[in-house]
Amino acid sequence: MGYIVELRNIGMIYHSLNGEINALENINLSVEEGEFVSIVGPSGCGKSTLLSLISGLLKPTFGSVLINGKEVNGTSNEVGYMLQKDHLFDWRTIYENVILGLEITGILNSRTKEKVLKLLDTYGLYEFKDKYPGQLSGGMRQRAALIRTLATDPKILLLDEAFSALDYQTRLAVNEDIYSIIKKENKTAILVTHDIAESISMADRVVVLTKRPGTIKNIHEIKLTCQKRTPLCSREAPEFRHYFNQIWKELDVHV
Amino acid sequence: MFKINQKKVNDKQAMLQDISPEHREFLRKVRLRKTIILFTQLLILVLFFVTWEVAGDLKLIDSFITSQPSRMVKTLINLYNEGTLFYHIGITCLETVIGFTIGTVFGVIISIILWWSSFLAKVIEPYLVVLNSLPKIALGPVFIVWIGAGPASIIVMALTVSLVVTILEVLNGFLSVDQEKIKLVKTFGANKFQILTKVVLPASFPTMISSLKINVGLSWVGVIVGEFLVSKGGLGYLIVYGGQVFQLDLVMASVLVLAVAAALMYQGVVYLEKLLVRDNSQK
Numbered sequence A: 001m002g003y004i005v006e007l008r009n010i011g012m013i014y015h016s017l018n019g020e021i022n023a024l025e026n027i028n029l030s031v032e033e034g035e036f037v038s039i040v041g042p043s044g045c046g047k048s049t050l051l052s053l054i055s056g057l058l059k060p061t062f063g064s065v066l067i068n069g070k071e072v073n074g075t076s077n078e079v080g081y082m083l084q085k086d087h088l089f090d091w092r093t094i095y096e097n098v099i100l101g102l103e104i105t106g107i108l109n110s111r112t113k114e115k116v117l118k119l120l121d122t123y124g125l126y127e128f129k130d131k132y133p134g135q136l137s138g139g140m141r142q143r144a145a146l147i148r149t150l151a152t153d154p155k156i157l158l159l160d161e162a163f164s165a166l167d168y169q170t171r172l173a174v175n176e177d178i179y180s181i182i183k184k185e186n187k188t189a190i191l192v193t194h195d196i197a198e199s200i201s202m203a204d205r206v207v208v209l210t211k212r213p214g215t216i217k218n219i220h221e222i223k224l225t226c227q228k229r230t231p232l233c234s235r236e237a238p239e240f241r242h243y244f245n246q247i248w249k250e251l252d253v254h255v
Numbered sequence B: 001m002f003k004i005n006q007k008k009v010n011d012k013q014a015m016l017q018d019i020s021p022e023h024r025e026f027l028r029k030v031r032l033r034k035t036i037i038l039f040t041q042l043l044i045l046v047l048f049f050v051t052w053e054v055a056g057d058l059k060l061i062d063s064f065i066t067s068q069p070s071r072m073v074k075t076l077i078n079l080y081n082e083g084t085l086f087y088h089i090g091i092t093c094l095e096t097v098i099g100f101t102i103g104t105v106f107g108v109i110i111s112i113i114l115w116w117s118s119f120l121a122k123v124i125e126p127y128l129v130v131l132n133s134l135p136k137i138a139l140g141p142v143f144i145v146w147i148g149a150g151p152a153s154i155i156v157m158a159l160t161v162s163l164v165v166t167i168l169e170v171l172n173g174f175l176s177v178d179q180e181k182i183k184l185v186k187t188f189g190a191n192k193f194q195i196l197t198k199v200v201l202p203a204s205f206p207t208m209i210s211s212l213k214i215n216v217g218l219s220w221v222g223v224i225v226g227e228f229l230v231s232k233g234g235l236g237y238l239i240v241y242g243g244q245v246f247q248l249d250l251v252m253a254s255v256l257v258l259a260v261a262a263a264l265m266y267q268g269v270v271y272l273e274k275l276l277v278r279d280n281s282q283k
Helices: A047-055 A094-098 A100-105 A110-122 A138-151 A168-184 A196-202 A231-236 A240-251 B002-018 B021-057 B069-082 B085-116 B118-133 B136-147 B151-175 B179-187 B192-230 B235-244 B248-276
Strands: A005-016 A019-031 A036-040 A062-067 A079-082 A156-160 A188-193 A205-209 A216-221
Touching (some): A019 A216, A036 A196, A047 A062, A079 B179, A094 A100, A100 A110, B085 B118, B085 B248, B192 B248
Antiparallel strands (some): A005 A019, A205 A216
């Protein structure tokens, strides 16, 4: 079957006055529909760059990015991007925040509005729709940010350290929350994180990148014995520790 | 609406009942302190004017040169009876309001243009810096020659004083908008105009309002100087005229009125800010 996301021989070079930075080199990766892939790597290895390339915000220096077999050329509705912080706008209510993407892409109509209200209802934010972001908890804000991303109905979700601004307890809960929403909406997801445990707990596959220039060091198929796969349950699986140690070794962290 | 108010009242009552004696004591102390501060402030004001008045009566100071509160009040009453008091106040206030409104609006428009074209912004930067450090009042005679000795010159004076500061301030606000927020709308495919209207302008709204606050003060400077130079009416005119005919009562009275008017206008803008900028940011 065809892959929903394909990276072919991706290379990325940044130019600055101090010279050029070789951020990514020779990246080949294919993601199946409905799959959850995590990307881990040392800081500055070009993880986030990879997401920017898939979203079409950046163009690769070498190689090509294909989505559903078509080469990416600029941003599209196929891909939804979640950033590190929720970045809900203080001057908009939750509802107004959630429809931001629809406004910008010009597909705000009664049908999409209804869909957004339904999403808010399904994920317990309906009664908060007229509140401002400052009145919501961190977890609820993150959920609102996810609904904002889902509103434009992307097939693929890119999560760029999407949980790292939260405190640890909230983060575990939000992991669980977002994971179940992604699975329920049947989306393909690519998560970039520096948190090894988080990457294993959520993903079907974990991609380990090397230091700059980032290349793929290894790809782990995550197979855990869980009754029902959820991030928290994954953390309790007996194999979890084994994956953790292996990825930790591969990351080769020296202080 | 009524329901909500009623609920608020109930909440308040419930809160008062829940309050512990320690907390009540704390609140009492806070209120007491506030009252003492207000009282002291008023006391200073009253003492200042009473001392001035008494010193004049006792010939400790020459009230021909320093004037005297009672003489200032008399002057104001005379002006009022002549029917010119509110005419002069009105002219000056109007010129100031027009000056800072136009200054702010133009400042914001120019800032938007400079935000849009970073090339233009870079090119124009040194000129802005020089214009910013130039005392704009030096341009007064130029405006009089170009525009004529009338209210138009005064308004241009006022707006010139505030324009450059507004541009620098607001442009800086635009440029310091969180890049991640811009990235967010870019991921939805936003074009430059959408970035401006959906993120940059609303995010910089508080900056624009605060520059309005600065502009009020600056416009007063511009207007008064303008009136010194050209006018036939307004508080600046009264001050200059009073100085020329050695009527310090008129000068002092006008300064007093000016102080009150300027303070009121500033409070007006602060109130406007409260209305327009909702504080939803809970860090």
